[in-house]
Amino acid sequence: MAAKKMAADQRELKSLKVSGARVHNLKDVSLEIPHNQLTVLTGVSGSGKSSLAFDTIYAEGQRQYVESLSTYARQFLNQMQRADVDAIDGLQPTLCIDQRVGVANPRSTVATITEIYDYLRLLMARVGTPHCFTCGSPIEQRSPDAIAQQLFELEEGTKLVMLAPVVRGRKGAHRDALSAIQKAGLVRVRIDGEVYEIDDTPQLSQRKNHTIEAVVDKIVIRPNGLTRILESLQVALKLAGGLVAVRYITPPMVDAQVSEDQWKEELFSTRYSCAQCGASYEEIEPRTFSFNSPYGACPACSGLGRANQFDAELVVRDWSVSPAAGAFAILENAQGKLKRDLKKRLQKLVVSTGRQWDQPLKLVKAGQRVAFMEGSGNLAGLRSVLDEFYAASDAETQSWLSGYQDALACPACGGARLRPEALSVLLAGKSMFDITSMSIGEGLEWLDGLQVPPDKQQIAQPILNEMLHRFRFLVKVGVNYLTLGRSADTLSGGELQRVRLATCIGSGLVGVCYILDEPSIGLHQRDNDRLIESLRSLQAEGNTVVVVEHDESMMRTADFLVDMGPGAGKQGGEIVVAGTPLQVEQDRDSLTAAYLRGDRTVFESREPAVRAPRGKLRLEAATLHNLQNVTVEVPLGLLVGVTGVSGSGKSSLFGETLIPALSRALGQSTLAKPGPFRKLRGAEAVDKLVEITQSPIGRSPRSTPATYCGVFDLIRTVWANTRESKQRGFTLSRFSFNSGSGRCAQCQGQGQEKIEMNFLADLYVPCSVCNGLRFNRQTLAVRYRDKSIADVLAMSVDEALGFFENFSKISRLLGSLEQVGLGYLTLGQSSNTLSGGESQRIKLATELARPETGQTVYFLDEPTTGLHFEDVRRLLSVLNGLVERGNSVIVIEHNLDVIQACDWLIDIGPEGGSEGGNIVAAGPPATLHQNPASITGRYLNPATLAE
Numbered sequence: 006m007a008a009k010k011m012a013a014d015q016r017e018l019k020s021l022k023v024s025g026a027r028v029h030n031l032k033d034v035s036l037e038i039p040h041n042q043l044t045v046l047t048g049v050s051g052s053g054k055s056s057l058a059f060d061t062i063y064a065e066g067q068r069q070y071v072e073s074l075s076t077y078a079r080q081f082l083n084q085m086q087r088a089d090v091d092a093i094d095g096l097q098p099t100l101c102i103d104q105r106v107g108v109a110n111p112r113s114t115v116a117t118i119t120e121i122y123d124y125l126r127l128l129m130a131r132v133g134t135p136h137c138f139t140c141g142s143p144i145e146q147r148s149p150d151a152i153a154q155q156l157f158e159l160e161e162g163t164k165l166v167m168l169a170p171v172v173r174g175r176k177g178a179h180r181d182a183l184s185a186i187q188k189a190g191l192v193r194v195r196i197d198g199e200v201y202e203i204d205d206t207p208q209l210s211q212r213k214n215h216t217i218e219a220v221v222d223k224i225v226i227r228p229n230g231l232t233r234i235l236e237s238l239q240v241a242l243k244l245a246g247g248l249v250a251v252r253y254i255t256p257p258m259v260d261a262q263v264s265e266d267q268w269k270e271e272l273f274s275t276r277y278s279c280a281q282c283g284a285s286y287e288e289i290e291p292r293t294f295s296f297n298s299p300y301g302a303c304p305a306c307s308g309l310g311r312a313n314q315f316d317a318e319l320v321v322r323d324w325s326v327s328p329a330a331g332a333f334a335i336l337e338n339a340q341g342k343l344k345r346d347l348k349k350r351l352q353k354l355v356v357s358t359g360r361q362w363d364q365p366l367k368l369v370k371a372g373q374r375v376a377f378m379e380g381s382g383n384l385a386g387l388r389s390v391l392d393e394f395y396a397a398s399d400a401e402t403q404s405w406l407s408g409y410q411d412a413l414a415c416p417a418c419g420g421a422r423l424r425p426e427a428l429s430v431l432l433a434g435k436s437m438f439d440i441t442s443m444s445i446g447e448g449l450e451w452l453d454g455l456q457v458p459p460d461k462q463q464i465a466q467p468i469l470n471e472m473l474h475r476f477r478f479l480v481k482v483g484v485n486y487l488t489l490g491r492s493a494d495t496l497s498g499g500e501l502q503r504v505r506l507a508t509c510i511g512s513g514l515v516g517v518c519y520i521l522d523e524p525s526i527g528l529h530q531r532d533n534d535r536l537i538e539s540l541r542s543l544q545a546e547g548n549t550v551v552v553v554e555h556d557e558s559m560m561r562t563a564d565f566l567v568d569m570g571p572g573a574g575k576q577g578g579e580i581v582v583a584g585t586p587l588q589v590e591q592d593r594d595s596l597t598a599a600y601l602r603g604d605r606t607v608f609e610s611r612e613p614a615v616r617a618p619r620g621k622l623r624l625e626a627a628t629l630h631n632l633q634n635v636t637v638e639v640p641l642g643l644l645v646g647v648t649g650v651s652g653s654g655k656s657s658l659f660g661e662t663l664i665p666a667l668s669r670a671l672g673q674s675t676l677a678k679p680g681p682f683r684k685l686r687g688a689e690a691v692d693k694l695v696e697i698t699q700s701p702i703g704r705s706p707r708s709t710p711a712t713y714c715g716v717f718d719l720i721r722t723v724w725a726n727t728r729e730s731k732q733r734g735f736t737l738s739r740f741s742f743n744s745g746s747g748r749c750a751q752c753q754g755q756g757q758e759k760i761e762m763n764f765l766a767d768l769y770v771p772c773s774v775c776n777g778l779r780f781n782r783q784t785l786a787v788r789y790r791d792k793s794i795a796d797v798l799a800m801s802v803d804e805a806l807g808f809f810e811n812f813s814k815i816s817r818l819l820g821s822l823e824q825v826g827l828g829y830l831t832l833g834q835s836s837n838t839l840s841g842g843e844s845q846r847i848k849l850a851t852e853l854a855r856p857e858t859g860q861t862v863y864f865l866d867e868p869t870t871g872l873h874f875e876d877v878r879r880l881l882s883v884l885n886g887l888v889e890r891g892n893s894v895i896v897i898e899h900n901l902d903v904i905q906a907c908d909w910l911i912d913i914g915p916e917g918g919s920e921g922g923n924i925v926a927a928g929p930p931a932t933l934h935q936n937p938a939s940i941t942g943r944y945l946n947p948a949t950l951a952e
Contacts, residue, residue, distance in 0.1 A: 025091030030578035042564035051573030051829030066099025113493035137279035138425035165253035193220035296422035305417035441490035483532035486652025486917030499526030574829025607902035629680025646907035652917025692860035699841030747784035749775035798833025842871030859891035
């Protein structure tokens with residue numbers, strides 16, 4: 006349906022014109038979005054914003070890009086389905102910056118995503134000063150005479166083979182290199198460790214790495230042999246560009262039959278060598294600092310920086326009691342022969358430390374625990390004993406033992422990811438690891454003050470300019486607290502999106518249509534202005550910026566605002582109003598406009614507190630990440646909000662320390678590992694902990710809202726009990742799409758088929774046999790009230806509520822989904838199409854449908870993600886309902902309406918990163934507003950706060 010209202014002057018602008026869009030719930034939508042302006046799409050959850058922005062505009066842009074490729078390129082890609090839209094005119098190249106945490110590769114870091122690491126590698130290679138990692142001395146160039154003298158001083162009779170490493174670990178057939186060796190008059194060559202006659206070399210694969218070394222000479226050290234050594238050296242150095250490899254074996258082994266590994270081999274360079282210990286190094290190149298290359302990566306962890314090791318926190322239950330009394334958790338949880346064998350090993354270890362099995366360990370101090378775990382002197386440590394036991398175990402036992410391992414910092418590189426040679430290169434006294442350990446804010450300050458020697462200014466300045474450019478944009482989008490070396494798979498969806506946004510701004514592209522999904526997620530109100538400024542920078546460069554957003558300040562700043570609705574699901578899919586923010590605000594049919602005008606509010610005012618706490622949790626001396634030895638008290642029986650600027654330590658204190666510690670204290674997760682802390686008090690007042698995260702409810706199309714909350718089992722029972730099912734002999738399993746004979750054999754009940762797009766993201770398309778219905782024809786023939794089982798999966802929650810109104814158990818589960826604002830979701834919607842906020846609310850609804858104890862702690866991290874004003878109002882009602890029934894609710898939140906509605910606030914900061922990690926203020930919202938140190942308090946509306 007066309008927009009009800011559209012500013013007249015909008016039609017005159019050069020614009021992106023969408024005509025007749027019908028994707029998902031869109032009702033023949035037509036809209037013009039102005040080019041080179043900031044457009045915000047808003048509306049209640051499920052109103053069709055994402056369907057228009059991502060599934061229509063972006064999908065069509067992606068399809069047109071694929072069609073623009075050559076026929077040769079397209080043969081590697083499957084044909085992409087056209088969006089259900091009549092026409093899209095004026096579509097620029099589209100780029101999507103969404104909030105999905107799609108970087109599962111542990112090798113991706115903040116620095117690599119932003120390309121800062123590429124420039125940093127180049128800077129270190131060209132300007133850094135190499136040092137010897139053995140003795141720490143600066144590395145100097147060595148002359149051929151010095152190398153020859155060192156070889157000449159080997160024991161007389163030593164046999165050596167001089168090799169010229171022409172190619173070292175590079176892909177290709179290398180015919181030119183072999184030809185050059187032949188032209189130099191040399192007759193033998195060593196290829197990948199094997200020696201060949203130059204006329205009889207094998208055909209090399211172009212797709213594999215190869216090392217090619219010309220055999221220059223074979224020499225036996227004699228008193229008068231220095232001249233020959235020097236001449237051969239010069240030939241090798243010239244051929245290999247300053248490198249020579251020497252293999253040698255000393256008497257008396259020269260005449261004996263020796264294996265290859267008994268030969269010693271050294272690499273010499275006329276470019277880099279240590280003046281103190283004589284060690285030679287290859288020339289420093291950018292790849293020296295790449296942890297994705299074997300030339301730079303730590304050989305122990307292959308550049309990951311972490312390795313699975315037995316974790317003391319998981320292995321040892323209590324450091325103060327005796328092993329006989331259950332000190333070792335790993336032993337207490339073992340059974341049968343495994344337990345007997347493990348006990349023998351551990352008894353031997355305990356006795357070797359001078360203790361008895363029934364004697365308390367009394368390992369109270371951290372240093373004592375480290376010594377017991379790692380060993381000291383000739384005494385083995387607990388970790389090495391377990392490592393040996395693990396290595397000698399079968400696969401099943403190893404799988405069980407791995408539950409007591411964690412990805413800890415690599416013992417060889419300390420988490421630095423790089424070889425010692427790379428880490429010994431210093432720039433202004435800092436190694437690559439030192440630099441990547443800095444936060445973005447610290448890195449910007451360091452780069453700004455970096456003094457480069459005058460003779461290297463010309464090389465360094467262009468590199469520095471590119472790096473500074475990217476650093477400044479990262480600060481602008483509010484991620485200055487992130488460290489450069491932080492793994493991308495640990496970033497939240499909002500953080501990753503803002504990092505990608507900064508990369509796009511830094512790329513300098515022009516004439517592109519950027520589509521963003523709620524970039525304000527996870528941002529404190531103070532940082533919103535910076536984000537808006539960044540989006541304006543992107544737009545000012547000549548780009549169209551389309552943002553799906555619910556943040557009020559973002560809406561008011563937009564050039565063009567589109568409100569979709571009026572409701573969710575089938576009640577949505579229309580343009581309610583579109584125009585400037587002022588024009589939208591004046592519309593009387595728009596729910597969004599009512600909130601912008603102030604006619605409708607999420608949270609009106611706070612009466613004097615009537616809810617009193619029912620005890621408290623007290624966590625003492627938390628030190629994870631940037632936490633400054635924090636002690637925090639959390640009142641129970643209240644709605645508690647955790648606030649603070651981005652990176653202040655909210656998730657570190659609650660999500661990674663308090664919540665796992667409480668889970669462990671309640672016995673809900675014996676292997677949960679909280680961050681370091683001294684003591685947790687008050688857990689006895691809690692019966693159960695429910696942590697509701699935004700992680701997906703499943704990772705494949707098999708997982709749906711209906712299966713996750715358990716309502717589909719009840720629905721299948723209805724179909725299995727029909728007369729037709731009983732006549733055909735169909736049981737409950739017949740109506741499952743995860744197994745059994747009732748599902749479609751082609752897609753195995755997924756309803757979709759996965760298409761690998763090679764260098765693009767994988768696509769899911771409807772199954773060509775069942776057309777997305779998941780079941781075979783015989784199963785679909787069974788009807789209840791004229792509906793097949795697939796028809797029910799296609800219903801929205803609201804529709805299903807009416808259909809199953811006479812089934813109390815089904816209605817209760819569906820009602821909880823409707824209660825949290827998910828009435829628009831279809832029961833069979835695949836989990837890979839759900840947003841993080843939707844997944845979180847499905848989990849919340851599932852918990853709401855379960856019986857309560859009244860002593861439950863609910864923990865939610867940013868539950869307002871993806872929520873419109875009206876949805877936030879509904880969520881607050883649900884959370885307050887939980888508290889009224891005697892439960893405790895803890896939310897990490899930036900939404901001011903939710904913050905002001907809390908009974909108690911804990912503000913962490915004052916800033917992010919190293920300048921945060923403290924409790925700034927704690928108390929009712931009015932307490933924060935009155936505290937000048939609280940940045941959050943400055944944004945609270947005093948008119949809504951009770952004194």
